[in-house]
Each structure stands twice: as C-alpha cells, then as structure tokens.
Amino acid sequence: MSAPTKTPSAADSVTTGERRRPRRRRQKGIAGNTLWFWVFVGPFVLGLLIFSYLPIIWSLVLSFFEAYNTATPSKFVGLRNYIDMLTDHNFLSSLGTFTIFAVFIVPLTFVLSLVLALLVNQVKIARAFFRSVFFLPTACSYVVASLIWRLSIFNGVRFGLANTVLGWFGIDNIAWLSTVSPPWYWLPLVTVRLWLQLGFYMILFIAGLQRISPTLYEAAYVDGAKPGWQVFRYITLPQLRATSVAVLILNLIAAYQAFDEFYNLIGNVNYARPPLVYLYGISLGSIQDLGHGSAGALILAVIIMIVTLLQSRIFGFGKAGD
Amino acid sequence: MPAHVPNAGLSRRDLLKRTGGLAALAAFTAACGGNTGRPSSGGGGGGEKVNLSQWYHQYGETGTQQAAQRYAKAYTDANVAVQWTPGDYDAKLASGLLSSKGPDVFEGHFNIAMVKSNQVVPLDDIMADVKDDFQPGDLATNTLDGKIYGIRMIIDPQVIYYRKSLLDKAGIKPPETIDDLISAAKELTTNKVKGIFVGNDGGNVMGGPALYSSGGEFLTKDNKPGFTDARAAQAFGKLHELYASKSVLLGAPTDWWDPTAINQGLVAMQFIGMWAVPGMQKALGDDIGVIPFPKLDAQAQPAVYSGGWTQFVSAKSPNVDAAKKFVKWLWIDKSEYQEDWSLNYGFHIPPRKSLAAKASKLQSGVAADTVKLTQDHGYTDNPAWTPKMGTAFGDMLTNVIKKGADPAAEIAKAEKTVNAELSRLFG
Known part of the structure; x- marks a missing residue:
C-alpha cells in the first residue's frame, strides 16, 4: 500500500x-x-x-572409406564397411557377448545395490562409515581391480585366493579365466564390475530413499500395513521409480561400454569379447583397419541410442518423477 | 532494452577481448600429445645434430633397457632418444606409424601392409655389403619384391623346454610326435604339477608350429592359403586333444613367454623362446632339456618357429637418411653391441653368421641344442601374412582348441578371411 x-x-x-x-x-x-x-x-x-x-x-x-593404416584415406567404398560389419560373425557374436553380460550385470547390480542401500539406510550407528566403505571401490580403477582379480584372486594356480579356498574343501584348482566349459570366466568378469559399481548405484538409491516422505510410512503404519515386504512393495519401490529407471539406463549404457575388465582379464578372445574390445582389436591394434572399425563403432552407437530411447519409452524416463 | 536482458553485442565483444585465454588453451591442447620421444633440444638443419626417436617393446630381461640407452648415447652423429614401451607395443607402434610424430627407427615384425601403407623404407643400400652374412630365411622374411626393408636384430627360436629330472622320474623319453607329447603331459601331471604350459589361452602360440609339423604352411610360395588340408586339421585337432587332457596349466599369473611357471615348479614342460634360457638356468641349473615342436607323425618333420625382432626405418620420419645411418651403425657396424644384445641378457641367436659362429654362450648345453634344432627345423614368417590373417587364424585356433569345434569347418572360415585379404593385397 x-x-x-x-x-x-x-x-x-x-x-x-x-x-x-x-x-x-x-x-x-x-x-x-x-x-x-x-x-x-x-x-x-x-x-x-x-x-x-x-x-x-x-x-x-x-566408415565410408577403405582405411588401412591411415586416418586420411582416399578409396571410397560406400556402404561396404557397414555391410561387412553387419555380416561379420565376430562382430555379431560380440553383440551376443554383450547381451549375456548385460543379462547378468544389470539385474544383479540393480537388486544388490538396492538391498545395500536399504540396509545402509537403516543402520543407526556409523552411517557415514558404512556408506563410505561401500562407496570406496568406485574410486578404484577398472584396470587395477582387473589386475587384482586376475593375478591374485582368480588366477588358475593353487595359490590363487579362490583356489586356496576351494582347496580347503578338497576341490581341484579351477582355471577361472581360461575355462570355456563351463564358462567360469563370467564369474571374475561379473564380480569385478559388481565390486566396482555397486557403491555408486547404492548412493543413488540412498538419495532416492531419503526423498521419500516419512509421512507415507506413518500413514501406512496407521492403516495397518505390515513393516517389511508390504511397505517396501507398496511404498518404497513405487517411490523409487525415478531412481530405478535412471539406475537401469545408466547400468545398461555402462555395460555396453564394457572394455577394461574384459581386455585386462581375458584379453581379445573371440568367445568373450564385447563390441568395444572387438572394435579396438580391428581398428587400433596391429590390424589398423580404421574403416571397418569406424563403421562398427557407429553401428554400436545407433544400437545404444535405440535401446536407450526404447527403455525410456517403456519406463517413462523423465515422466517418472510425477 | 529491458534491464533483465543482457546486452548481447557488448558482452560478446567483451568476451572476445577477455577470453584470449581460451585460444591459449586451444593452442595448449593442440600441443598435447606431441611427445614423440625425441630429445627436445636442437633442430634439424645446419651443423646441428639431428634428433632421432627409437622405439622398443619392453624386453623382460633386466639390463636390456639400460643397454639400449647405452647404445643410443654412444652414437655421435645424432641425438637418439630411446622410447621403451611396456604393454601393447604393437598397438602403440601401429598408431605411431600413422604420422611423422612416431618413431624414426623402430623394432617390429615385417608384413606387406607396412609397405603398401608406405610405413617403411627399403634398406638395400646399407645392407648391400653384409647381405651374405645373414641367414637366407631372415632375409626372406624382411624382403618384398626384391627389396629388403628390415635388419634382423635377434633370432628367437620357440621350442619346448622340459625338466629332465621329472621326465626321468616318470620314466619317459622326450616326446618325438604330438601323440607322445600329449601322453607325456598326461603322465607328468600330478595334483601339484601340470604336464605342460603353453600359454593361458590354451595353446594358440603352438598353432604355427603344429601347422608346419603337419607339412603345411601359412601361405604357399604363390601366396595361397597353405593351412587348409586334412593334415593341418588333424594337427589342430591334436592341440585340442592336449588342451582337453587336463594336463595343461591354465590361468597362471604370467604367460607362456615368461619362464616363471616352469621355474616355480608349476609345470614339467613349457613352450617358450630361447630368450628364457638364462632365467631358467638360474632357477633350475642343468635340469633343462629341449625338444622342437614334435612332428605330427612319421611322414612329417618337427617344427621350430624362428621368430625375433627386426629393425626398420619409418618412411614418415623427417630424417630418413640420418635414421638409416644410425641403423647401419648400430645393427651392421657395431658388432660388439649386437653381440651384447643377443647374449648378455636373454639368449637370442645373432642373425649375423659371423657373430653366431663365435657366440660361445650358445655353444654348449641346452642353448647349443636349441641352435641346432633351429638350423634343422626352423621356419620364418612369410611377409604376405598380415595381422588380419593372423587374427583369423588365431580365432580358428581358439574355436578348435578351447571349444572343440570341428577343425575343417573352422579352417574354412579362416580361409575365407585370408582369401579376401589376399585378393585385397594382390588383386
């Protein structure tokens, strides 16, 4: 006024x-x-x-040129590199390898990091300690972790950690990284990534959990919902929808980009090489076939894009916060 | 103009004035990655010395890096900087050779793609006087269309070394055929010791020797696939048999080229190169014997892959002549350095006949036996066999050895890739 x-x-x-x-x-x-x-x-x-x-x-x-040993090629080949890559059984099988890897790693990471987040979130004492302890491995490099996994935990000789433990029960040595039937190499591959990334996704889930209003739990309690599964199923999980979708998408993209642990644990072998290891082998190793490598990389980029778009369509990423 | 909209023109101009820093940053980023390993001082012209960069892979034996640096320092006509490369040398070299920022002189393995991509220069002029002092195989492996592109630095025969005591204890003779090898490996396997170590991949490194021991070869004289007949398939099948016999060490902390597995008593036999002999002798004394990769059957011959390293001059070097002069000095003129490099760290056969003849360290014991086996059964690489063909061959071996796939079907797959590559290269 x-x-x-x-x-x-x-x-x-x-x-x-x-x-x-x-x-x-x-x-x-x-x-x-x-x-x-x-x-x-x-x-x-x-x-x-x-x-x-x-x-x-x-x-x-x-990707449209024949480019052996050169980054400034002169021989235009049109779509030939793309056709070669899409009919290259090695490239296709690398996509298969990735799929198997994703089938293991995505749900496992999701479930375990959620469980970890729920547990750590409920801890009453030394919360910061527990959070840091589980988050710490995220700071370790994939290469270093892979070397530890390969040289000390999962080496195939009798003094490897895993084999020493098996030895206590009288079980023979297992060559973890060299055995293809059964494909034991998946165990080190999956566990090293779990160890490295669980903490990170756990932090995302903890953030999500802390955003859930306590009044919802109080209301549920008043309405007689049993603490435990019922509350988790009808309150916690739906409230974590946005976080869950983000975790799934990030996880899947990270799995597509798998390179370090495969390269360092088992090298460039044709029974377990994800797309990036294969593309590295043909374009940046001694073959230096940059034309086919580039075509493969772009095919991969398109696949990642399509999958991510589909996933966000299905789960409604972005709308999820509603 | 409303107050809440920034004055775009002014601020942009302001920005241009004030953000010269960004341009500096761009210049800085562009300058990044320009470390070629050459010494930073001095230019190329006038009376000043030329700078050369020399690339090596990482040799496992102690003292090798210091030796390489010592040689480089002793050269007075140019400043030579040694770049020692741990890890994936082939990949680093391949990208280094794409531009003039790479090495001037380097060690590597010759193949036709290097010539087609104009990565190496012919060295006939500096080789002319000493050509006859090299083994024909070592010349052929570095020759294309009558021109010599590389100077063999060392010869590395790859064979199977075994613990004499363990074979004696088991009462078995050194294997003479592949079947002997498989049964020996089985018999020598106990709960503490495996029969043989052929690499953590299950034995791909023996693919070449197995092929040659069946009478085949990677490429025939007229550059057609030489690994496609039934005997080759049989030999690859034998490698699977060995792998599946559960007498092969797998998942060792070191790989086949390192003698740690046999030295630590993890295995009774190991496929490895002669370079490891000093290391094995140190750990095991005289308890080592040697056999070539055994023959497939009575119709065939054993095989010894005569590998090694070769010195090249990069075609993209700004100082090709100076680089050639240095290479001639080190690998042709300075015989005492060549001798030092071949004999004082790991054991390698000196490629010069004159030096090999007086290499006293290779004239007794297991080293002498290895040299003899190489003379009798050695084979060298065909320069037309490219890395892409090698990868297809390796994939074929992995599928046969580890997965037990049908050798004939896998050979057909590899043959397709090799033929495509041959028609690309030779039309």
Missing part, C-alpha cells in the same frame, strides 16, 4: 542518478556472468568438440 503513495517526481529525481549505477553494475554483472559461464564451461565445450565431436565426425567419414 505504501508504494503508490510515493510521488513519481520525487522518486525520479532521487533515483535517476542512482538507477543508472546499479543498472550499469547489473549489466556488467550479467556480462561478467556470461564471461564466467564461458570460462568455466568453455574448456569443457572445447574438449568435447576436440575429443568427442570431431572424432565422431571423422569416424563417420572413415
């Missing part, structure tokens, strides 16, 4: 001089903001352009 009582002239005379100054300051402030925006974002945008977009575009170019 007080504002209209001010006389316009008085306001003007007082503020004309002063209004300019804050305005200029504001302009400067905005320009400054823009400056700082670019100072902070610029390096990343530049990095993205140089190290991601440029290679992607160049890869697209290479």
Whole structure:
C-alpha cells in the first residue's frame, strides 16, 4: 500500500542518478556472468568438440572409406564397411557377448545395490562409515581391480585366493579365466564390475530413499500395513521409480561400454569379447583397419541410442518423477 | 532494452577481448600429445645434430633397457632418444606409424601392409655389403619384391623346454610326435604339477608350429592359403586333444613367454623362446632339456618357429637418411653391441653368421641344442601374412582348441578371411 503513495517526481529525481549505477553494475554483472559461464564451461565445450565431436565426425567419414593404416584415406567404398560389419560373425557374436553380460550385470547390480542401500539406510550407528566403505571401490580403477582379480584372486594356480579356498574343501584348482566349459570366466568378469559399481548405484538409491516422505510410512503404519515386504512393495519401490529407471539406463549404457575388465582379464578372445574390445582389436591394434572399425563403432552407437530411447519409452524416463 | 536482458553485442565483444585465454588453451591442447620421444633440444638443419626417436617393446630381461640407452648415447652423429614401451607395443607402434610424430627407427615384425601403407623404407643400400652374412630365411622374411626393408636384430627360436629330472622320474623319453607329447603331459601331471604350459589361452602360440609339423604352411610360395588340408586339421585337432587332457596349466599369473611357471615348479614342460634360457638356468641349473615342436607323425618333420625382432626405418620420419645411418651403425657396424644384445641378457641367436659362429654362450648345453634344432627345423614368417590373417587364424585356433569345434569347418572360415585379404593385397 505504501508504494503508490510515493510521488513519481520525487522518486525520479532521487533515483535517476542512482538507477543508472546499479543498472550499469547489473549489466556488467550479467556480462561478467556470461564471461564466467564461458570460462568455466568453455574448456569443457572445447574438449568435447576436440575429443568427442570431431572424432565422431571423422569416424563417420572413415566408415565410408577403405582405411588401412591411415586416418586420411582416399578409396571410397560406400556402404561396404557397414555391410561387412553387419555380416561379420565376430562382430555379431560380440553383440551376443554383450547381451549375456548385460543379462547378468544389470539385474544383479540393480537388486544388490538396492538391498545395500536399504540396509545402509537403516543402520543407526556409523552411517557415514558404512556408506563410505561401500562407496570406496568406485574410486578404484577398472584396470587395477582387473589386475587384482586376475593375478591374485582368480588366477588358475593353487595359490590363487579362490583356489586356496576351494582347496580347503578338497576341490581341484579351477582355471577361472581360461575355462570355456563351463564358462567360469563370467564369474571374475561379473564380480569385478559388481565390486566396482555397486557403491555408486547404492548412493543413488540412498538419495532416492531419503526423498521419500516419512509421512507415507506413518500413514501406512496407521492403516495397518505390515513393516517389511508390504511397505517396501507398496511404498518404497513405487517411490523409487525415478531412481530405478535412471539406475537401469545408466547400468545398461555402462555395460555396453564394457572394455577394461574384459581386455585386462581375458584379453581379445573371440568367445568373450564385447563390441568395444572387438572394435579396438580391428581398428587400433596391429590390424589398423580404421574403416571397418569406424563403421562398427557407429553401428554400436545407433544400437545404444535405440535401446536407450526404447527403455525410456517403456519406463517413462523423465515422466517418472510425477 | 529491458534491464533483465543482457546486452548481447557488448558482452560478446567483451568476451572476445577477455577470453584470449581460451585460444591459449586451444593452442595448449593442440600441443598435447606431441611427445614423440625425441630429445627436445636442437633442430634439424645446419651443423646441428639431428634428433632421432627409437622405439622398443619392453624386453623382460633386466639390463636390456639400460643397454639400449647405452647404445643410443654412444652414437655421435645424432641425438637418439630411446622410447621403451611396456604393454601393447604393437598397438602403440601401429598408431605411431600413422604420422611423422612416431618413431624414426623402430623394432617390429615385417608384413606387406607396412609397405603398401608406405610405413617403411627399403634398406638395400646399407645392407648391400653384409647381405651374405645373414641367414637366407631372415632375409626372406624382411624382403618384398626384391627389396629388403628390415635388419634382423635377434633370432628367437620357440621350442619346448622340459625338466629332465621329472621326465626321468616318470620314466619317459622326450616326446618325438604330438601323440607322445600329449601322453607325456598326461603322465607328468600330478595334483601339484601340470604336464605342460603353453600359454593361458590354451595353446594358440603352438598353432604355427603344429601347422608346419603337419607339412603345411601359412601361405604357399604363390601366396595361397597353405593351412587348409586334412593334415593341418588333424594337427589342430591334436592341440585340442592336449588342451582337453587336463594336463595343461591354465590361468597362471604370467604367460607362456615368461619362464616363471616352469621355474616355480608349476609345470614339467613349457613352450617358450630361447630368450628364457638364462632365467631358467638360474632357477633350475642343468635340469633343462629341449625338444622342437614334435612332428605330427612319421611322414612329417618337427617344427621350430624362428621368430625375433627386426629393425626398420619409418618412411614418415623427417630424417630418413640420418635414421638409416644410425641403423647401419648400430645393427651392421657395431658388432660388439649386437653381440651384447643377443647374449648378455636373454639368449637370442645373432642373425649375423659371423657373430653366431663365435657366440660361445650358445655353444654348449641346452642353448647349443636349441641352435641346432633351429638350423634343422626352423621356419620364418612369410611377409604376405598380415595381422588380419593372423587374427583369423588365431580365432580358428581358439574355436578348435578351447571349444572343440570341428577343425575343417573352422579352417574354412579362416580361409575365407585370408582369401579376401589376399585378393585385397594382390588383386
């Protein structure tokens, strides 16, 4: 009510001089903001352009050329590289390998990290300790973890950790990484990734859990819902929908990008190489067939895109927060 | 203009003025990754010394890196920087050879793709006077269309070494056929010791020797697949039999090229190169014997893969002539360094006949036996056999050895890839 009582002239005379100054300051402030925006974002945008977009575009170019041992090829071959890759049984079987891997790793990571989150969330004492302890492996590199898995835990000789434990029960040594029937190599491959990534997804779930309003649980209690499965099934799980979808999508993409543990644990072998290891082998190893490699990489990118879009369609990613 | 909309023109101009830093950053990023291993001082012109970068893979034996650096330092006509590469040397070399930022001189294995992609230069001029001092096989493996592209640095025969005491204890003679080898491996296997170590992949490294021991070869003289007949299939099948006999060590912390498995008593026999002899002698004394990869049957001959490393000059080097001069100095003129490199760390056969003849360390015991086996049964790589063919061959072996797939069907698959590659290369 007080504002209209001010006389316009008085306001003007007082503020004309002063209004300019804050305005200029504001302009400067905005320009400054823009400056700082670019100072902070610029390096990343530049990095993205140089190290991601440029290679992607160049890869697209290479995929239409015969490019052995050169990144500046001259022999245009049209779609031949794509046709070769789509009929290459090794490439197709690498997609199969990935599928098996995803079938193991995605549900396992989902369930275990959720269970871990529920447990850690209920702990009353030393919460920070438990959270950190399970999150710590995320800080370890895949290469280092793979080396530990290969050299000390799952080596095939009698002094490997796993074999020592089996030895206590009188069971023979198992060559974990070299046995194809039964395919024991999946055990180290899956466990190393679980160990490395469970903590990260657990933190996502804990964040999700803490966003659930306690009033919902109180209401459920008043309505006579039994604590435990019933509450989890009808309150916790539906409330975690957004987090769950994010975890699933991130997990699947991470599985598509599997490289380090496969490369370091079993190398480039044809019975268990995911697409990236195969593409690395043909384009960056001694073969240096950059044309076929680029075509394969782009096919893979399209597949990842389609799967992610389908998944978010089905689970309603983005709408999930409603 | 409303106050809440920033003055776009002004701020952009401002931005351009103030963000020269970004341009500097771009220049910095562009400069990243330019480390070629060459010394940073000095230029190429005038009376100044030329800078050369020399690439090696990581040799397992102690003292090798220091030796390589010592040789490079002793050269006075150029500044030579040694780049020692642990890990996947082939991949690093392949990308290094794409541009002039790679090595000037490097060690590697010759194949036709290197010539087709203009990665190496012919060395006939520096080889002319000493050609006759090299073994014909070592010349042939580095020759294409009559031009020599590489100088063999060391010869590495790959054979099977065994613990004499363990064979004696079991009362068995050194195997002479593949069937003997399989049964010996079975008999030598106890709950603590496996019969043989042929690599953690189950024996792919023996694919070549098995093929040659059946009378086959990777490519015939007229460059057709030479691994497709029934005897080759039989030999690959034998490798599966060995793998499936449960007498093969798998999942060892080190792989076949490292003598740790036999030295630690994990196995009675190991397929490995002669380079490991000093290491094995240190651990096992005289308790080592050697056999070639045994013959398939009475109709055939044993086989010894005569591998090794070869020195090349990169065609993309800005100083090809200086690089050739250095290579001539080190691998042709300086015989004391060649001798040192071949004999004082791991054991390798010196490729020069004159040096091999006076290599006293290779004239007794198991080393002498290995040299003799190489002379009698050695085979070298065919330069037309490209890495892509090698990968197809390796996939075939994995499927046969580990999965027990039908050798003939797998051979047919590999043959298809090899033929496609041959028609790409030779039309």
